[in-house]
Amino acid sequence: MQISGKTRICGVIGDPIEHSLSPTIQNSAFYYLGLDFVFLAFNVKVEELEAAIQGLKVLGIHGLNVTMPHKMKVISYLGELDPTVKFLGSANTIVNKKGKLFGFNTDGIGAVRALQGNDVDLASSNVLLLGAGGAGRSIALSIAEQARGLVILNRDIEKARRLELDLKMKFNKNIIGKSLSAISIKKYLKESDVLINATNVGMKPNQLQSIVDSSLLTSNLAVMDIVYNPVETKLLTDAKKTGARTINGIDMLIHQGAVSFELWTGQKAPIEVMKQAALKQLSAGAVN
DSSP states (O other): OOOOOOOOEEEEEESSTTOOOOHHHHHHEEEHHOOOOSEEEEEOOGGGGHHHHHHHHHHHHHHHEEEETTTGGGGOOSEEEEEHHHTTTSSEEEEEEEEEEEEEOOOHHHHHHHHHTTOOOOGGGGEEEESSSHHHHHHHHHHHHHEEEEEEEESSSHHHHHOOOOOOHOSSEEEEEEEOOOOOOOOOOOSSSSEEEOTTTTOOOOOOOOSOOGGGGGGEEEEEEOOOOSSSSHHHHHHHTTEEEEEEEEHHHHHHHHHHHHHHHHHHOOOOHHHHHHHHHHHTTOOO
């Protein structure tokens, strides 16, 4: 990678940020396609966010990914919001077009692309989504547009119900929001073709935990876990033993990053190159 005075800078902001896989993923794609771009990680505290966004414009930084805890607050500093961002109230990607900042949210479309890339036909599928937090809400929006039916289970039932009503108004589809419990998982999993875990259950250092009892999993399911560390969670291990199709969190991470890449560069992202770079960093133990 040759850095010059013409090199375009992209990056990711968050707090903490040292664990991010994004620099490895995006720089591998830039290098592979021979693009004059570089991607850096910037630790930005909550009280520094406004100054950081102003700095983006002053320094001519071409684009940013935005991660916790800034996804919601950052939209107040952006000039133009994608309809998805307006619905969700959060953005994870910024494109700087001559000083005007455009906000996007790629989490949900990343999940859809990950499923479609693993031959999951959402149009004929009933989907059970566990979790309605930031990532879960984004996924719910994109899944609701594509799937035959969607059930959202969340520990805060009011959040699940609000999301149900919002999505029904937007798509007029069969969407249900209920409380997340062992009983509700058992009930709705029987009617589901796709299961998505959008909670952090199973993430290191709690990798021996699963949100779904293994006895409920069957070979007819497609099971996706958005947790990517470990790459294969207990949920996915249990699902694989039944013969179910499994999709790990790396796939979603790569696909949402690929959408950002395409927004910044206008070029198709090299998915496999990005995936192998992420897996190599994870196997090296660089992410805690």
